Amino acid sequence: MTQRRPLGLTTISAALLVGAFCAGPLLAAGNYPITPEQRQTAQQVAQTGVPVSELAANAPDTYVVKAGDTLWAISGVFLKSPWRWPELWGMNTDQVRNPHLIYPGQVLMLVKTDGRARLQFGRDVSGATGGGDSTKLSPRVRSTSLADGSIAPIPQHLIEPFLNEAVVLNTNELETAPRIVSAQENRVWMARGDIAYARGNFVPNQTEYRVFREPHPLRDPVTKELLGFEAPYVGTADVTRPGGGTGRDEVPTTLTVTLVRQEVQSGDRLAPVPPRDYKSYVPHAPAQPVDGRIVSVYGDAITAGQNQIVVLNRGARDGMERGHVLALWHAGRVVRDTTTSKREDIRLPDERHGVLFVFQVFDRVSYALILSVQEPVVAGDRFTQP
Incomplete structure (x- = not known):
């Protein structure tokens, strides 16, 4: 009998946010401990499920797990916030006891009841629960690239050198x-x-x-x-x-x-040259509110776009951690209100337009990778918790 290989689902190994980042057998679950907070969240969600309002707009009814998938990406398929992976796992802790051990060929079925949603394992075309090489179950199975509609995996070369x-x-x-x-x-x-x-x-x-x-x-x-x-x-x-x-x-x-x-x-x-730092960590939102500014764009560039590095004015002393996911905000423009006789200048609200991932933390500053962005990022732009 062929042994199935588990997917590395929840960590960044100092060089990669998500994705199968090594050839050969994927890393074992024991390398990625589940924190008490993640387990508590999963247990709480498991009791009631996730509100349907928290599902992604195009969440499929079923999804076939493929080699190279990660929980970050799968969370992006089902949930609005991909870093909330404990809630995806918590949808069904009876069947998903260890989120590091979801296998290629397993079928995830989204079940909605009374405004709540949970995941269950379905059966592949061979008839075995959660195994085999199934690629499609029904017309509503989505087995295309997980980058569609989710935060894309980060290629290793983008952050490893930094x-x-x-x-x-x-x-x-x-x-x-x-x-x-x-x-x-x-x-x-x-x-x-x-x-x-x-x-x-x-x-x-x-x-x-x-x-x-x-x-x-x-x-x-x-x-x-x-x-x-x-x-x-x-x-x-x-x-x-x-x-x-x-x-x-x-x-x-x-x-x-x-x-x-x-x-x-x-x-x-x-x-x-210091020893290579391959510390494992999990993408997560800050536990406390964060409000900071971009100090500079790494290198000689004036503006930054997707997959570029920026320096943040928050560091370890401010509670920043590796793995923090942050929201980027574009400052609202100042416009003149011509609808009244006063013709006052007013500032429009800031608009969220991107996502950052913190991968290196110093005492008073941090380095972050721009995962997604709609407009160029410049020094002085604001970031907050997502």
Whole structure:
């Protein structure tokens, strides 16, 4: 008998929000613990079901689970808010005891009774409950791409580099870090494979270093408070020959540039490459109200669109967490009311026009990926809990 492979349903593995992000067998349920809050929510919903008003406008009667599906995406098919996955699971905890173990081929049936909705398992065409390779049950089965009508999966390359490349310092700590002083043959710029020479206090036995340009301050767009120093990431370099000595006898450390986001130059600073952070976490709304502003767009862009990174003026001290889902708001325009003799200027209400996902948190700032947006995002734009 062929063993079915469980879907990884609820976590982001530091590189991906949703989707099957690895080849071969998918990750086991034990890697993704269910929090007490999620279990409590599911149990509460299981008693009564979800109000029909909370269902997505085009929620299907039945859906066949496919390889590559995730609970985030399936929640987007059935519910208005995809991050409310415990409620989808709670629709039927008798059959869905562990949300990490929903299998390809299982059929989810939406049952509506007295204004409430629950999920039940149906049967596939082979007659087995919740198994097999069924692709269609009835004319109302929807088995097209889950990205239709839901928040799309985030490709791995969009956020993985930022997990160790986006760095915010409380002080300009790189002032005392080792620095590149010259390139081979007096070159001004260094690319991948080029030789660089550096001076400073290197960490013993540390060979891999990140290269940063001079940090620039991040300020709150409203209060003008200094939130930290953002160090633009340049690339990486490996120590190939340690330096030593002092004064005129000092021999600079020799490095080889191994990766570049932009060309390396003299004066760039070096910091050890930290261990990869693949912490698992679940997409969720903040527990408390949030009201903040976009500090800047990562990089040199003035505006940002979908799949770009922005800096937020809220961090760990404000209760921000990895996995927080936030709403983006577009400031209302100021218009003149010409319907009265006063002809007053009035400001129209702010309009929600996008969704953010927080993936990296520092003390006073956070980095977030724009999941969806209707208009360009600029510094000063507002965000709140969804």
